[in-house]
Amino acid sequence: MQQIRPLPPALINQIAAGEVIERPSSVVKELVENSLDAGATRIDVDIEQGGARLIRVRDDGGGIAPDELQWAVASHATSKIGSFDDLEHVASMGFRGEALASVSSVARFALTSRQRDADSAFRIEVDGGNVQTARPAQHPPGTSVEVRDLFYNVPARKKFMRAERTEFAHIDDLLKSLALARGRVEFRLSHNGKPVRIWKAARDEQSELQRVAEVLGADFPQRSLRVDHAAAGLRLSGWVGLPTASRAQADSQYFYVNGRLVRDRVVAHAVRQAYADVLFHGRHPAFVLYLELDPAGVDVNVHPAKHEVRFREQRLVHDFLFRTLHEALAQTRAGQVASQAQADDGRLHMATSSAPVPGLPAMQSWPAHAPQSRLPLGVREQPLADYAALAGEPPRVSAVLPLPDADPGEAPPLGFAVAQLKSIYILAENAQGLVLVDMHAAHERITYEKLKAGRACSNLRSQLLLVPLSLAVSTKEAAAAEEHAEALADWGLELSRSGPSSVVVRRIPALLEGADVGQLTRDVLGELAQHGSSRRLQELENELLSTMACHGSVRAGRRLGIPEMNALLREMEATERSGQCNHGRPTWTQLSVAELDRLFMRGR
Template identity: 60%
Template structure:
């Protein structure tokens, strides 16, 4: 066949195949244009899931009469003018493909008026044919109507789903937008009936917008994160591990206010949650990553869903370490927000003024030493702690842990209790079926799974001890030659220092082979060749790997599980209180090593409802 130029209409329809996937794609492109024009309110009217009608009206700056025809021509835009502008794009749209592509597969009309114009003008496009502009009444701003989407491309129309499905895709994208642009009011109608409204004038990290978009349950479990360094800033919300999902339906990531999908960042989030999330469950988060626009390329995907970072390894490590630090502060009983610019923190609730323990009994110095010794035996695998009997009523009846209740000064012969700060998990009062610890807190009743809690405490101590010593290497008597791909051999040679930090001594033995001379000592009995292959694969894809640390943590977790106190182990009151205090001081103690919760709280108001008190 002869080489010949394609007709403009066909070019636009081919471009539409990349940009316009379904009605939600049209809504996305048109609403992004409205935001780039400075709109404070956007109305979205839909019929039949957007297939029959999509009307987007905004109160933005508008378009001049003479520029309306340019707006529907290919690669015409007001947002960039040079390569320098393209390398530092700050707007949502910039390529000038959306409007001509949409107009080529629909019956299209655009009406617009600027503040200084006497009246608006409109142009219509039908199957790629552009009519001249005509006057129209219209307030300041722009209205775009898209009717009968894909009417002239029946093969594409057949791939559209049911009306409810297509409308659901539109709602999901608008939810993404609402999280990133809370200052913009969004109103949605479907088939003539009001559907959704997101109110404007809210802050970016407003709890109001969080409730509007993801619901009160996510908001109740959300922790605020805000950290910056190395020219990067990460802020937003992450859900506590106790709130997790079966799918990734509540994972929202934005780069410079643009909703994106990025495998490297998703991998970093998954790693940060790996130590506290139950297997197969998904974390929930709304995260905003900000960096210099010149350090990220937003022009690598036709629909701009994906971006490319200039230093993806730095971004991966920054996200991972920020979230890992925030999640480390999910101590049992800790309330408040995680994350400020200086680093994550958790605020503990203040003690109730004038609160006192129910009993004014105190442990003697001898009893304090015995309690510490018996609790230490839990870690050393010692024998069973003796149950308090009739001779030990002090420890059975409100024998509060000594460090938390100050001694009471004597005034005029009367004992006056000083105001005591109440720990978040309160004070132990009993043990239930040898499995759960019951504690009285300021809010009500706390129930602790003692095995799960003790397992996390032991695990974190083992990790801390091992981290202080570093990863030791164990040389192999005979070096092992491992066949790898050429790319893996290259990364093994290039990242030899990184591999050494992980405990591996690896040298290149040939174009597609490496020689393994030393392995991590703690993991020497496992399949270290398979582990090395996984590490090399991670270094290729993400520029970093936590395979060794993950394998080590899995082994330490098993050790901690076997060393934790078992069910039906009878604990004294001092032992229970010591466990509660350790939970409050241990990172990630809200979950055991397998992601199960270690404790729960029942407020007095909830308990009152059980018994219909006050009704």
């Protein structure tokens, strides 16, 4: 074997570059994050040939002192941490002190900087790791970094670079995520001398939302909920997309921890569970969320490129995220967006709370059956049973004529029924125009929520197994069974640890009689071991209640009278999550008068 010897500094930097510099967008990330840490209010990013030829990042930040320029490109030299205590409370974007040294070792590098109170700027150049002496230069207050001919001295790495368009697309996506993280900073992006993006600095929440719309699409504000909730030293704010704004891919998900974009399994699991009851299978929610917590409560030093974090109170964070988003989505009701369109441009603006959500005024002020006045054209009087009887409630005395002589602007959110189409859809008129409702999907959600509420109000019964079931599990799962035995028993699952890697199941929830006990137990313990909590029992019970609700709801093909249809509309307005059925399909849609006018080319 060869002798043990220290590596040359240039080789050390190239190895470090291999960890953090994967492609041109990695360089842009490191440079822009340095600009943000310097307090920049404007950042210009100029790209040539997808970053292969040139990456230039200019800012108006605090600048670097002339005698510190050589340290700026040295390995493990930084102004952002100075002790282990600083490392435990990292509040900056970058802190390792290796980014510029790594970049300059695999490219032709130049850094020009001027402090705000300095008379002149200074420039330092590095070519393949060889640092030149700093010299005076012309530059406004701030810093410019130029990276030319990336990987020119590492041919093997250069071969892995993709086409110019692909590499620039990665840079564009990166700048979008950074622009969402720092709304008060102006960002400009150009490619081959042509302006591509300009994000003006946001001065208030409305302009921040405009930036969100530029990244996630112009219709996202109208299809999102504003979230702002704080508890237990944590604060979650931002925007979560309604289930109707879901996507086929998880490409519109931005989650920031103390301003840093992260990909985290705890976060992903909490969000997935929060949407579980309202999202169609295979769809992904869109969101821009900001989690703030004490820097000591999160370790950002677990990945060289800082893509991942580790929460010190993982279970607390998971439960906080789940409950906040779950409650926010529970507040959505069919017709809510339409009813607020004129006042708030169609965007729901909600702050979550642990207090019960009161019914909206519009929901309370409109009875299921309006006073007699007139019938819509083509609808015959039919003394049919009250709709509520379909949900198992006693029938009430109802008027036959549903449509009152009221100003359209005073109509409830989903308006008044005017007809039924093909015994499947309800057609209604509200202040905005035409409302279409899938009556089976809507009734299914209403019945489902009633079943869940009824189950929550009653004690869970458990079913004793005739023969206790012994299961082999991992040591970590067995420990989770022992730690959470009392909580599991509250859900009707009684089990105990019988060995280092085995458990015995004695009871299961009565509602889940006939389920695969072994698989159920392993799923629950697996989640407990990984996340510190599990909703698998509740999810399985919800699946069963959902099936019961589906079979207990009014079916397509059933003829409903106008009073029954109006009663359904009123219940939809008062039921949580009624915008989607139990399977995540939409229950209603709105066609405005303007959309109808365009359809029929009126006014052209």
